[in-house]
Amino acid sequence: MGKISLEVNGRKVEKEAPDNTLLSTFLREYLQLTGTHIGCDTSQCGACVVHVDGNSLKSCTALAADVNGSKVTTIEGLETNGKMHPMQEAFKKLHGLQCGFCTPGMVMSAVDLLQKNKKPSDTEIRDWLEGNICRCTGYQNIVAAVKEAATKI
Amino acid sequence: MASLVGSRVERKEDKRFLTGKGRYTADINLANQTYAIFVRSPHARASIKKLNIDKALKSSGVVSILTGKEIADDKIGGLIAGWAIRSEDGTEMKCPGNPPLAKDNVNFVGDPVAVVIAESLAEAKEAAEKVEVDYKVLKAVTSTADAMNGDTIHEGIDKNLCFDWLLGDRQKVKEAFDKADKVISIDIINNRLIPNAMEPRACVADYNAASEEITLYTTSQNPHLSRLIMSAFGNVAPEHKLRVVAPDVGGGFGSKINVYNEDIVCSWAAKKINRAIKWVAERSESFLTDIHGRDHVTHAELAVTKDGKFLGFKNETIANLGAYARVFGTVTPTYLFGPCATGVYEIPAAYTNVKAVYTNTAPVDAYRGAGRPEATYTIERLVEKASMELGIDKTELRIKNFPTAFPFKQTLVHTVDSGDYVAGMEKAKQMADYKGFEARRKESEAKGKLRGIGVTSYFEACGIAPSAAVMSLGCGVGLWESAEVRFNPTGQVTVYTGSHSHGQSHQTTFAQIAADELGVPIENIDIVHGDTDKGTFGMGTYGSRSLAVGGIAIVNACKKIVEKGKRVTAKMLEANPEDVEFKDGEFIVSKSNKKKTIGEVAFACYLPGVRDEMKSPLPEGDEPGLKETSFYDPSNFSFPAGTHIAEVEIDPETGQVKLEKYTACDDFGRIINPMVVEGQVHGGLAQGIGQALYENAEYDETGQLMTGSYMDYTMPRADNFPEFNIGYTCTHATTNPLGVKGCGEAGAIAAPPTVMNAVIDALGGQEVTMPATAEKVWKACKNLKKSNAKAA
Numbered sequence: 042m043g044k045i046s047l048e049v050n051g052r053k054v055e056k057e058a059p060d061n062t063l064l065s066t067f068l069r070e071y072l073q074l075t076g077t078h079i080g081c082d083t084s085q086c087g088a089c090v091v092h093v094d095g096n097s098l099k100s101c102t103a104l105a106a107d108v109n110g111s112k113v114t115t116i117e118g119l120e121t122n123g124k125m126h127p128m129q130e131a132f133k134k135l136h137g138l139q140c141g142f143c144t145p146g147m148v149m150s151a152v153d154l155l156q157k158n159k160k161p162s163d164t165e166i167r168d169w170l171e172g173n174i175c176r177c178t179g180y181q182n183i184v185a186a187v188k189e190a191a192t193k194i
Numbered sequence: 195m196a197s198l199v200g201s202r203v204e205r206k207e208d209k210r211f212l213t214g215k216g217r218y219t220a221d222i223n224l225a226n227q228t229y230a231i232f233v234r235s236p237h238a239r240a241s242i243k244k245l246n247i248d249k250a251l252k253s254s255g256v257v258s259i260l261t262g263k264e265i266a267d268d269k270i271g272g273l274i275a276g277w278a279i280r281s282e283d284g285t286e287m288k289c290p291g292n293p294p295l296a297k298d299n300v301n302f303v304g305d306p307v308a309v310v311i312a313e314s315l316a317e318a319k320e321a322a323e324k325v326e327v328d329y330k331v332l333k334a335v336t337s338t339a340d341a342m343n344g345d346t347i348h349e350g351i352d353k354n355l356c357f358d359w360l361l362g363d364r365q366k367v368k369e370a371f372d373k374a375d376k377v378i379s380i381d382i383i384n385n386r387l388i389p390n391a392m393e394p395r396a397c398v399a400d401y402n403a404a405s406e407e408i409t410l411y412t413t414s415q416n417p418h419l420s421r422l423i424m425s426a427f428g429n430v431a432p433e434h435k436l437r438v439v440a441p442d443v444g445g446g447f448g449s450k451i452n453v454y455n456e457d458i459v460c461s462w463a464a465k466k467i468n469r470a471i472k473w474v475a476e477r478s479e480s481f482l483t484d485i486h487g488r489d490h491v492t493h494a495e496l497a498v499t500k501d502g503k504f505l506g507f508k509n510e511t512i513a514n515l516g517a518y519a520r521v522f523g524t525v526t527p528t529y530l531f532g533p534c535a536t537g538v539y540e541i542p543a544a545y546t547n548v549k550a551v552y553t554n555t556a557p558v559d560a561y562r563g564a565g566r567p568e569a570t571y572t573i574e575r576l577v578e579k580a581s582m583e584l585g586i587d588k589t590e591l592r593i594k595n596f597p598t599a600f601p602f603k604q605t606l607v608h609t610v611d612s613g614d615y616v617a618g619m620e621k622a623k624q625m626a627d628y629k630g631f632e633a634r635r636k637e638s639e640a641k642g643k644l645r646g647i648g649v650t651s652y653f654e655a656c657g658i659a660p661s662a663a664v665m666s667l668g669c670g671v672g673l674w675e676s677a678e679v680r681f682n683p684t685g686q687v688t689v690y691t692g693s694h695s696h697g698q699s700h701q702t703t704f705a706q707i708a709a710d711e712l713g714v715p716i717e718n719i720d721i722v723h724g725d726t727d728k729g730t731f732g733m734g735t736y737g738s739r740s741l742a743v744g745g746i747a748i749v750n751a752c753k754k755i756v757e758k759g760k761r762v763t764a765k766m767l768e769a770n771p772e773d774v775e776f777k778d779g780e781f782i783v784s785k786s787n788k789k790k791t792i793g794e795v796a797f798a799c800y801l802p803g804v805r806d807e808m809k810s811p812l813p814e815g816d817e818p819g820l821k822e823t824s825f826y827d828p829s830n831f832s833f834p835a836g837t838h839i840a841e842v843e844i845d846p847e848t849g850q851v852k853l854e855k856y857t858a859c860d861d862f863g864r865i866i867n868p869m870v871v872e873g874q875v876h877g878g879l880a881q882g883i884g885q886a887l888y889e890n891a892e893y894d895e896t897g898q899l900m901t902g903s904y905m906d907y908t909m910p911r912a913d914n915f916p917e918f919n920i921g922y923t924c925t926h927a928t929t930n931p932l933g934v935k936g937c938g939e940a941g942a943i944a945a946p947p948t949v950m951n952a953v954i955d956a957l958g959g960q961e962v963t964m965p966a967t968a969e970k971v972w973k974a975c976k977n978l979k980k981s982n983a984k985a986a
Contacts, residue, residue: 079220083905085903117213120213133204136872139699139877141208141211141442142444173912178876181917
């Protein structure tokens with residue numbers, strides 16, 4: 042057991058957790074932030090992407106202890122004052138989601154893309170999202186949503 | 195008021211999904227819950243000599259360990275096949291027992307033998323490692339084609355044959371083939387797929403000792419049907435003491451139709467230990483134990499005249515059922531497959547023969563399209579081959595054999611009410627610039643690349659399904675759907691539907707329908723589904739049935755509301771009910787032009803004395819309240835159709851196939867929400883293209899799944915696709931009041947042959963099996979080089 046101290050979605054949290062607790066488990070089971078999803082056990086699907094100190098990370102690839110002291114943003118922390126982030130708005134407007142399961146990871150990953158590349162091409166968007174699997178949408182409307190969001194940020 | 199049906203309405207469900215507030219089964223935690231881990235067979239086929247739980251029971255935190263013995267002692271029933279299929283010789287199909295926990299024999303890797311329940315997940319995992327199972331390993335049967343020659347898997351089921359089924363007339367087909375100028379024949383494999391909904395299966399079972407009620411939260415496409423099966427066949431609890439809730443469900447594609455072992459075991463065990471139990475599949479468990487799809491081996495022949503008229507069709511298929519026959523396991527390779535195998539063509543004589551075999555692999559059941567992708571692949575690969583062998587343009591050959599009039603009495607079973615296949619073909623060709631292909635082929639050749647074009651025209655029977663039809667075909671239940679439309683006194687509406695969304699947008703599209711029918715603003719309409727305690731019995735969501743069956747039930751219930759509203763308005767305004775018209779939410783007396791809004795009528799139905807003078811607005815014979823229910827049983831299937839065209843470019847040096855263009859022109863009848871339909875088409879295409887180019891479930895000869903993770907099973911990624919070019923033609927279905935047909939499965943049905951026809955076209959007609967991986971294609975390119983060199 043060890044003490045995990047993080048700033049999650051702007052709120053300081055401190056919890057005791059076993060040393061082998063994954064960040065994804067810590068968020069879901071210790072903080073009840075169930076918007077971060079677990080879709081696989083090999084770090085392939087990307088449903089668990091969050092931001093750690095501003096960069097996207099598959100939260101199942103890190104131990105909570107590894108990121109001790111970091112600032113973490115999850116899908117629950119993306120709204121400001123009850124208003125959705127432009128990426129969330131674009132996904133809604135352009136039907137970039139269906140069942141919604143991959144969506145939190147997809148959105149967090151896409152937000153990070155625009156932090157690093159303000160006007161990505163279709164190819165750059167598709168390449169960046171290669172680590173996020175969606176089984177519903179065929180990706181086309183996700184790509185369109187990311188492009189739309191790029192015009193709003 | 196503008197009509198919402200046909201409009202691009204943004205989804206009501208999106209905000210919660212986009213802000214992390216969706217509530218999936220794995221997000222549910224109950225007070226004092228325990229955690230389940232299933233002990234699964236590592237062998238494909240074995241008998242259980244001994245199972246020892248003594249050490250495991252002493253492990254820290256263990257609450258209970260239950261095995262096949264306890265479940266048998268408690269007379270908990272097994273998993274079932276939902277459709278009875280008869281063999282050609284009249285004998286009943288043969289199905290083995292499928293206990294939720296295996297007691298004597300295991301039949302595929304992942305077959306559960308015990309459940310370990312502990313205070314924490316970590317403790318349950320640790321204890322599960324200590325369960326000792328002594329297996330006598332037996333030789334596994336894994337090959338679809340050779341299954342009938344393997345050892346007998348299930349006692350008493352000779353040749354591992356569930357049934358040997360025939361649809362059609364062999365004699366007529368023989369006569370047709372005797373008259374043919376040419377016979378085109380093909381051998382194809384429809385590769386096994388794993389549905390891979392992104393949300394792994396999960397369940398949380400709870401027992402309330404006070405009410406003696408079990409509540410099961412589960413990842414299901416059809417909670418009512420699950421409850422029925424668990425109660426009637428599983429003997430878990432009577433239906434009134436069993437509540438099944440499917441909250442937000444993260445994709446299904448057919449894989450969440452079935453009641454699974456874990457649902458039954460956790461529900462039963464929760465009562466036994468009087469505590470809640472949570473189980474969440476790891477992805478590797480999903481790969482092993484979710485139902486798989488497809489897996490056919492087919493030989494098919496088409497008899498043609500030299501000018502390209504189709505005379506006869508033969509289809510000999512071996513379908514792999516896996517280890518056990520599950521709910522849609524036996525109907526998928528028969529009635530969902532055979533009738534559609536003659537495609538969109540007038541073929542005077544045809545038959546489909548299916549031998550369904552058991553193997554030591556995961557059960558195979560309905561996966562997006564279910565039978566119709568296999569049917570379409572068979573006929574459309576055959577037609578494409580015919581066009582090559584006859585030297586007739588692939589689109590002209592198809593048009594030549596399209597039906598000329600509707601209703602179209604298709605060769606086997608179906609009467610297709612509506613369609614215009616020629617219009618679909620012409621529009622698809624235009625969208626795809628079919629004429630410009632040869633120029634593009636030359637451009638590719640100049641770059642040292644091979645370019646191919648592939649076409650598919652398809653139809654599918656969906657809107658599953660008219661009760662009379664399905665019962666005559668061997669299904670134990672009719673596949674109608676129910677809806678209940680309930681007004682609150684203050685005018686908002688709750689619609690309860692027996693359909694269930696696992697991504698299909700029902701909260702939005704069903705609300706659009708109700709808004710138009712009732713003239714109530716869409717924001718005042720809620721759609722409720724997924725809970726057996728809320729709403730009437732329902733059949734769930736699969737087979738593109740939610741709109742074409744469930745949507746019509748909503749329409750019909752709304753119409754009953756309007757009828758009652760007319761009677762009430764007439765009484766309130768002292769008019770004749772026949773003189774009351776309803777439009778845009780208002781009841782208007784045509785003679786006096788006096789009116790009442792539907793909100794006023796609803797209020798009066800519940801609280802008659804509050805607004806108007808103190809007298810009841812209810813006509814004699816009408817009860818208070820405003821709530822109506824409809825059970826809708828369709829008169830026929832619905833028949834979406836279309837033409838898809840794909841273009842690929844192959845690098846002969848690497849064998850890489852690049853999908854350059856994909857055009858889909860579909861006829862789904864009337865479209866409720868174009869944005870949602872477009873999304874359904876995209877998603878179906880991605881899965882269909884995935885089957886053609888990337889996905890394959892592979893077992894080795896011992897029955898180990900070689901593609902059991904995302905490291906090994908190729909899931910299509912964003913960078914695998916071009917931008918799809920989507921268009922529509924529209925003929926309204928004549929068999930339902932909305933004129934709708936269904937759109938969820940079309941992409942997965944049409945895309946595999948479309949893409950493969952393009953690949954094979956690029957390879958000069960050389961057959962390649964799905965998925966057309968770089969290795970296979972590279973080898974074919976080498977052959978092509980050799981044969982070209984010889985010809986030169």
